[in-house]
Amino acid sequence: MAAAKPTVRSISQQAFNEMVQENIDDLGMDPAEALADAIETLTLQGVDLSGIVTDTLPGETNPVIHSIDRIKQLQLLDWTDEAVVDEVLGLLDGLGELLRVEGSGNGAIGARNGGVDAMYEVCLKARAGGCGSVLVKGLHVLAAFLLDLQSTETFRQRGGPKMLIEILNKETENVNILNSGFSVVAAASTGNEVIKESFVELHIDELIVTIMKKHTIGTIPCLYDAIRVLLAADDNRVVASQVYGYARQFAKVGIAEVLVESLKDGISSPGLVSATIALKAVAVNDEICRSVAEKGGIDSLLICIDESGVQGNKIVAKACCSLLSKLAGSDFNKSAIVERGGLNRLITLSSRLADDPSVLQEVMTIICTLCLRSPANASLAMEAGAGDLAIQSMQKFPLSYQLQKNTCLMIRNLVARNPENRPVLLSNGIEKIIRNAKENHKSCKDAAVAALRDLGLENYNS
Template structure:
């Protein structure tokens, strides 16, 4: 891997301070003006100032910054002969975390740029697992520091993955250690293919399964987030990510099945969302999707969809529909979903959330996949009301670009191999204006062009590649 494209230029603290000093001495600026000019000038030059302490000269020195003071004292205590993890280190770790989590402060960048990651990793390597509060606070501090490529590379260079996996292996039964530890895994592996690979070499997948197998009264949301990050190809420095292979290995050792148990285990709303996203990340091929169904995954997801409808939880509804759409990629799963009254349950959900196009677009995506190359399923979808859903939603939300596109895709799949469905559209829905709405989507949204064209063509309409305005129907603009 090479350096990221368009990487910002950097500057040292000393060089920044010198620019401010020159503004004051050579240009006669007052301290505040000199500081503001330095920041503005360097920013315009494309210099990354994250991690630079910007203080007005004369109102305190850089060394007075609380983050740097905290790091200096931690370094002193950590490097002293026969150093032990005492109360002062614990308090400093807690303070460092709070400073780094302060929104908009830039403290995390200041800390990581001044050796914070290396110091905390060193402390983590020395803490006895029995010192639960110290371990927890050290991991929490580490998670708050890992925010960019530089900090993650410092974590890697400091042996962070091996140190972390060692802590988690020993303390996997402690909820606080596991929760904070997997927060570090997620933070460290984000956009970093090398760290993902290191974690896999350290058998993080087996550790994840071990943690999931422990029955707990509360779920560990950070664990699900870690799975998602480990299986997401988000490092733009590499041409080919290995995460697809990782996902297959996760499924092979039983993580997919364990996640199904989590999804149907009565999780809190936020944990259910995280677990569903994690399960979707594992479901990368037909074989895995089928195995998830065999482990009760379809039943679990449909039940969650029913619950989200009853509780009015839009977030859960969208995420579970997205997961169901992924599982429906398997032809065997399509039939199972339909046999379990999946179409009716989806239409019930659409009625519950008809005021939210972001939910409707996910429902339409599921119906599209269920109807793809399946005339029988398409017929069931029409009977359940999918055609009316398309018409009413397109009419109500003309500006909802993704929903309009998904509606066009759904219409196409409903009629492409089903002459009876096509007749329903031609004799009933076309009279209600569905053609105009499809052409309007084609005209007003570039992303809808292909899907709308396909829908018009498969409906058997003439001039299917012509937009609304070209038919002399400009009065149907948004």
């Protein structure tokens, strides 16, 4: 039986403030001392203080809470009054600045002090009044407040998904509103399977296709984030996530096809990386992976990989290789990649970006997948230089555990059904290199053992 998870204790802002005040009134502490004592005492008791204002002395007002409270007051006034709207805009701008302060915890403070409710009402008022600038900023701040299950559940219970879909359906031409809106979709759906289901039931997949066909790739970056999050099984409360079915549904309405088209703009496209990540999330089975190839996706990816190597663009190279690795899981696609010179192109990329282990480990994964149960591809990979690449990379980056592991897995597939490849690798010292990886990285042990075994070594597990 699994051990029970320890219960995390929490405290409200009011209770925290009262504790500080008691230190002042009952124990005679000065305000700074009272504040420090309350923080120390609660921390020792294991109380979660995230979202609690702990840097404001009694009598002072936190700027995030002050702004939220003032926005709540303004919601009671007439929003046809320009002065009211201007003040709301100023407060939202101020909140935006506060939320950009790294490590401040201002997002959690806002979420714990009515920020989600306040921004929900702002969006309702702005939509009703046609205040586009307020709506953009309100959605932006709302997304920053959706940080955890408590805040996303507040959003769900208020009817947030329905409101948001209504806004997005109405504003399909407004790039700024769409981008802010999809940032809320991504934030609200993160770690919350119920909200993902709500958006899917509201036909967000069809809406996404409509919007993607209207706008140039890269103009709505948060849309691609939303696709990725909606299709991620990241809610640990759920035993069997439904996102696999959602991915198939997304592909059925044409999202995969639109994403493939976006790859054809090449490396110059500002949305290329986002599109590859989104397409990787959609490509969950052989049928979808094969359809990507049939629509020209592999051709486009290989061109992008070539161009990223020439331009030294490691971010694009890594993203494209990661997607190609996913697509290579289809036997049909393996043949397509190899027939288009994919192995040689990957080795060329590796030589051009030989100083980046994160790119190299993606290349190893693709070659490993291409060689799985395919002796012909394993022979072609060795001819292209995969064996030399493995040896050089493992020697150059001994501390990169993921590269070491991926390379061991690739070596295994190079030799498992191709005994003729074994002496070539062994004569170049691969055994010692693999044993070093096995000894130095616990996560490499299984992959290293498998590689040593399939290299024909008897003492592979010693």
